[in-house]
Amino acid sequence: MANREQVIYQQTAERARAESRVFRFKPGRAILYLILILGAVLAVLPFFWMVSNSLMTLGETINRRWLPAVPQIQNYLEAWEEANFAKYFWNSVVITFTTCTGLLISSILAGYAFGRIRFVGRDVIFAILLSTLMIPESVTVIPSLLIIRGSVIPLPGGSWLNTLQALTVPFMANAFSIFLLRQFFAGIPNELWDAARIDGAGHLRFLGQIVLPISKAPIMTVLIFAFIGSWNAFMWPLLVTTRETWRPLMVGLWNFVTEAGPQTQLLMAGSVITIIPILILYFFTQKQFTEGIATTGLKG
Amino acid sequence: MTAIPAHPGAPKSSPRSVSMSRQRIKENLTGYLFILPSVLIIGLFGLFPIIFSVYMSTLNWRARKGGFIGLSNYQQALGDFSGVLLFVAGILLFVAAYFIWNRALRSSDNRVLIGGVLAALALIGGGYVLSSGWGQMIAAGDKRFLNALPITLFYSLGTVPAELFLGLVLAYILFQKIRGKELFRMIYFLPYITPAIATAVVFRNIFSPRESSLANWALSAFGIEPMKWLFEPRPIINVIFGTNFEGFLAGPSMALVSIILYGIWTYVGYNVIVFLAGLGSIPNETYEAAEIDGASHWQMFRHVTVPLISPVTFYLALVAFIGTFKAFNHIYVMRTPNALGTVDVASVAIFDTFYKMNNYGYAAAQAIILFVIIAALTYAQNRIFSEKVFYG
Numbered sequence: 119m120a121n122r123e124q125v126i127y128q129q130t131a132e133r134a135r136a137e138s139r140v141f142r143f144k145p146g147r148a149i150l151y152l153i154l155i156l157g158a159v160l161a162v163l164p165f166f167w168m169v170s171n172s173l174m175t176l177g178e179t180i181n182r183r184w185l186p187a188v189p190q191i192q193n194y195l196e197a198w199e200e201a202n203f204a205k206y207f208w209n210s211v212v213i214t215f216t217t218c219t220g221l222l223i224s225s226i227l228a229g230y231a232f233g234r235i236r237f238v239g240r241d242v243i244f245a246i247l248l249s250t251l252m253i254p255e256s257v258t259v260i261p262s263l264l265i266i267r268g269s270v271i272p273l274p275g276g277s278w279l280n281t282l283q284a285l286t287v288p289f290m291a292n293a294f295s296i297f298l299l300r301q302f303f304a305g306i307p308n309e310l311w312d313a314a315r316i317d318g319a320g321h322l323r324f325l326g327q328i329v330l331p332i333s334k335a336p337i338m339t340v341l342i343f344a345f346i347g348s349w350n351a352f353m354w355p356l357l358v359t360t361r362e363t364w365r366p367l368m369v370g371l372w373n374f375v376t377e378a379g380p381q382t383q384l385l386m387a388g389s390v391i392t393i394i395p396i397l398i399l400y401f402f403t404q405k406q407f408t409e410g411i412a413t414t415g416l417k418g
Numbered sequence: 419m420t421a422i423p424a425h426p427g428a429p430k431s432s433p434r435s436v437s438m439s440r441q442r443i444k445e446n447l448t449g450y451l452f453i454l455p456s457v458l459i460i461g462l463f464g465l466f467p468i469i470f471s472v473y474m475s476t477l478n479w480r481a482r483k484g485g486f487i488g489l490s491n492y493q494q495a496l497g498d499f500s501g502v503l504l505f506v507a508g509i510l511l512f513v514a515a516y517f518i519w520n521r522a523l524r525s526s527d528n529r530v531l532i533g534g535v536l537a538a539l540a541l542i543g544g545g546y547v548l549s550s551g552w553g554q555m556i557a558a559g560d561k562r563f564l565n566a567l568p569i570t571l572f573y574s575l576g577t578v579p580a581e582l583f584l585g586l587v588l589a590y591i592l593f594q595k596i597r598g599k600e601l602f603r604m605i606y607f608l609p610y611i612t613p614a615i616a617t618a619v620v621f622r623n624i625f626s627p628r629e630s631s632l633a634n635w636a637l638s639a640f641g642i643e644p645m646k647w648l649f650e651p652r653p654i655i656n657v658i659f660g661t662n663f664e665g666f667l668a669g670p671s672m673a674l675v676s677i678i679l680y681g682i683w684t685y686v687g688y689n690v691i692v693f694l695a696g697l698g699s700i701p702n703e704t705y706e707a708a709e710i711d712g713a714s715h716w717q718m719f720r721h722v723t724v725p726l727i728s729p730v731t732f733y734l735a736l737v738a739f740i741g742t743f744k745a746f747n748h749i750y751v752m753r754t755p756n757a758l759g760t761v762d763v764a765s766v767a768i769f770d771t772f773y774k775m776n777n778y779g780y781a782a783a784q785a786i787i788l789f790v791i792i793a794a795l796t797y798a799q800n801r802i803f804s805e806k807v808f809y810g
Contacts, residue, residue: 146715150591157588158605161687165608167632168620179623182630228456237449243457250464254744254792256765257785260772261467261474270470291459321448350613352747357773368615372751375619382623389616400611404604407611411688412695 172386179382190383197387200378205362206370207391210349213285213366217348218341220290225340228291229299230325234311244300247293255353262288263357284358285366289348295340302336303329339410342403349396367392468789471782479779491783497559501551508548515540516802562759563784566767567791572670573749573763574742576678577685582734584682585689590723592690593697603694606687618680618751622648625676625752633676647676651758671760677752681745689734696730697723728807736799743792764788 171179172193174186198204231237232244264270266284268277278284306329314324330337352368359365371388378384400407475491478484496502515537522533556564588606592599609617624632625647634644645657650672655661657672670678704726708718746765753761762770768788772781 150594150596154588154591154596154602157584157686158602160683161605161609164617164620164624164683165612167624168616171623180628180630182632182635224455224459227452231449231452235445235449235452237446240449243453246465247457247460250460252740252793252796253464253468254740254765254785254789255746256744256768257471257789258464258467260778260782260785261470262463264470264778265462265466287459288463291456293460293464296456321452346611350615350747352615353750353769368613371615371619375622375751385619386623389619392616393612396612400608408603408607408691411607411691 168386168389171382172390174383176381176383179386193383193387194391197374197384197391200384201370201374201388202362203367203370203388203391206365206367209364210367211395213282213355213364214345214348216282216286217289218344220286221292221295221344222337222341224291225295225299226325226330226337228296230303230321230329232296233300233303234306235321244296248297250293259353259357262354266358279358280361280363282364285351285355285364288354289344289351295344298340299333299336302333306332335406335410338403338406342399342407342410345399346396471786474779475783475786477779479777479782481776481778484779487779491780492787494780495560495563495784495787497555497557497564501554501558504547504551505555506551508544508546508551511540511544511547513798515544562762563764563767563771565759566762566764569670569674569760570743570763570765572674573678573681573745574739576670576675577681577742578735578738580678581682581685581689581738582731584686585734586693586724586727586731588686589690589693589697590719592694603691606690608687609684610688614684614747615751617684618748621676621680621683621748622752625679645672646756648673648752648754648761649756651756651760671757673754673757674761677749677761680748680752681742684748685738685741689738692734693727693730696727700726732803732807735803736796739799740792740796743788743795764791 170183170185173189173191174183174193175190178186232240261270265273266278266288275281310328311324314328319327350368351366352372355366355369356372359369371392374388375385378388476486476488478487478490493499518533518540519537522530522537525533588602592602596602626633627644627646627649628634629644631644631647633647637644650657652672653663653668653670654672654675655663655669663669700723704722705718708722713721744765745763746769749761749763749766750769753766764784765788768781768784771777771784
């Protein structure tokens with residue numbers, strides 16, 4: 119017991135010393151903090167500007183005030199109504215949800231197959247899929263649009279312009295997600311698979327009952343990337359939505375920009391509305407977010 | 419590709435080879451079924467478009483598919499093929515100069531002098547050939563498209579080094595047992611994840627030409643006259659120094675510089691996160707050894723951190739570079755008619771050819787040209803910098 123207390127005492131003393139080292143004022147450290155804070159201010163300033171301007175009157179936005187005299191909450195209602203955001207917001211939710219679901223299913227299956235099933239031509243096919251990561255959207259977007267219009271190959275239902283499929287199906291698979299999951303699945307010890315096979319499980323059951331429960335982290339990373347990509351998508355939705363039916367929020371915001379012109383306060387309110395879901399996702403999954411980026415960034 | 423672990427269901431030597439082979443067929447089928455959805459989608463929207471773009475680029479395809487016109491679309495974009503040849507020859511001379519110089523540095527003293535002279539000659543000759551080739555191309559080709567290429571390059575050179583430098587500095591500071599590290603990291607990352615359309619709309623307001631705009635307020639704090647920012651097509655050097663350079667030498671327009679600032683603001687946080695992870699993987703003993711040798715903070719940064727982090731820097735540079743050549747959304751949102759096309763990077767120019775002018779075949783040809791340029795630059799970047807990367 120005495121020994122244990124002694125250890126704890128030593129640890130506490132050491133920690134106190136370590137902290138005193140941190141607290142001791144050093145001009146060098148102050149400069150470091152100054153740089154960090156300056157960076158943080160610059161990173162946040164546009165967001166602050168967005169929110170404060172969204173609560174101003176038109177006159178206040180023109181005369182550059184830092185804060186509104188009286189917060190104009192009704193700007194949000196006005197933007198919401200005028201820009202038809204209710205519809206676009208719902209569209210974006212459905213599009214994002216559908217894309218994420220499709221992407222998860224297809225890339226979990228493919229990642230599993232590339233990581234754990236041996237079939238003829240596996241590595242060649244995988245390499246070919248990976249090569250698509252290099253290709254700029256400018257090259258693929260024109261033929262893709264023609265495909266969606268049904269003028270290259272026959273599509274079920276003729277043209278897919280202004281449909282949910284057009285906005286979701288092209289994004290339901292990508293080489294990056296498959297790569298990420300494959301790396302993880304391939305690292306799962308073979309003993310688990312051998313044991314499952316003795317129990318008479320096939321690949322699908324092994325995947326569902328053993329692999330998925332231990333793969334939450336990489337799946338979450340894929341999901342976060344898919345969510346952001348889908349919610350933030352702009353060029354493709356701009357091309358395939360000529361009518362309002364399935365127009366997503368980003369295209370709606372852009373149309374609002376070209377129509378609302380100088381109504382800064384409404385534009386800012388609209389911008390705030392579009393970023394809220396992403397911010398909510400970010401605050402709840404912050405750790406997985408940054409760790410996912412860090413590890414994928416390194417493994418690339 | 420990384421090693422793939424031994425096949426889990428690999429047949430162990432067994433007398434029942436008939437059932438084994440049936441199992442192997444089943445295994446193959448399962449594999450194909452599992453990858454089918456992904457292969458279909460990526461094949462249709464990722465791979466097929468490349469081949470189809472090449473095919474489209476040889477057709478006279480304006481909204482409606484037309485006849486075969488060979489390389490006319492490419493000729494329309496690039497002007498004159500002899501100009502292109504001259505231009506490429508100029509670049510090859512630059513490459514030659516680089517190699518001669520590298521060789522010369524490694525050899526004996528008086529060879530350095532000869533090598534230096536040769537390299538300088540190759541450089542001057544390359545510059546001359548390149549600029550006359552470019553002149554021919556501009557004279558005969560599509561000015562809007564050709565000008566988009568140096569604009570894209572300005573955008574890349576303006577954003578990538580700055581965001582890498584700031585990212586590394588901030589990450590290095592954050593790595594020094596800083597209080598509130600998590601909070602700083604979270605804040606820096608915010609611009610990267612928020613929708614580019616929304617933040618670009620805000621920056622349109624911040625960089626508006628009004629005297630009361632936030633950017634002009636910041637200038638006035640330093641006693642500088644208000645500027646027109648996104649509405650200013652004049653090159654930034656001309657605006658600041660009142661000089662009168664024309665063409666490529668004049669550098670990016672004020673409007674493009676505003677967009678570059680936005681680009682840096684967006685991507686620094688991403689670099690901070692990846693650099694932080696990279697810094698974590700540098701063994702502590704290296705720093706301790708350097709400290710024992712009496713290295714100062716700056717020396718440690720310069721001689722331990724920078725070389726050891728170079729694989730990460732290289733990776734980030736490559737990703738950022740390709741990214742800037744693909745950049746579209748925020749530039750599309752932040753461009754104004756007043757900028758007179760001085761911010762139209764290649765992807766925006768291609769989009770206009772296709773979306774506004776409905777000239778599909780021509781847009782496809784432009785996209786293929788861009789693709790070839792990206793591939794060539796990526797290859798060059800790989801060759802030049804992979805020698806300088808230190809893999810511990």
